[in-house]
Amino acid sequence: MTDTISYYDGMGPALYRLCKFDSSLNFFNESLIDSPDDIEILVNKGSTLGKLGYFNEAIVYFDQAIQIDSSFLPAKNNKANALVNLGNFDEAISLYREIIGENPDYATAQNNLKTALFMIPQISDTESISSNNDEIPVFKKLFSFEKINSPKLKSTNFFDEVSVAFSNLGSLFSFFN
Numbered sequence: 001m002t003d004t005i006s007y008y009d010g011m012g013p014a015l016y017r018l019c020k021f022d023s024s025l026n027f028f029n030e031s032l033i034d035s036p037d038d039i040e041i042l043v044n045k046g047s048t049l050g051k052l053g054y055f056n057e058a059i060v061y062f063d064q065a066i067q068i069d070s071s072f073l074p075a076k077n078n079k080a081n082a083l084v085n086l087g088n089f090d091e092a093i094s095l096y097r098e099i100i101g102e103n104p105d106y107a108t109a110q111n112n113l114k115t116a117l118f119m120i121p122q123i124s125d126t127e128s129i130s131s132n133n134d135e136i137p138v139f140k141k142l143f144s145f146e147k148i149n150s151p152k153l154k155s156t157n158f159f160d161e162v163s164v165a166f167s168n169l170g171s172l173f174s175f176f177n
Helices: 011-017 021-034 039-051 054-066 073-083 089-102 107-126 137-142 159-176
Strands: 002-006 143-148
Touching: 002 159, 011 021, 011 039, 021 039, 039 073, 039 107, 054 143, 073 107, 073 159
Parallel strands: 002 143
Antiparallel strands: none
């Protein structure tokens, strides 16, 4: 699954790119004190929490961003990714489809939808999902992150597509390690 993260200028995104997620999280926490309604910071904090495995907590921040701006598709995409990691495939698939309905050119959501649909039979064939959806450890490594250039992300170009392809390829290789 591919999350979208905003790489605006700042220490939080820089630390995130260096995989220093605890430090990045601290930066985003401090940034939210000054700008509690900044949707990019909210989504980045949620993505960082997801990277650390705190998917329920991440959803809280994605929901807050969605409440502020329901057209901010990265928040919806990342929420759907967190839902997949929690085993809530129905809600995640519905959300991916909603995103694609709002922007049919959003390649990240299209790819994530395909991956989620592919994962359903794999999990049922290889693992038992607990009744309260607390564990699906094998697939938590499928998260990777893609740079976005615009908060609205209304269209993609060739370079965005290549970025998504390489991001997904990297995720698959880390999955098999």
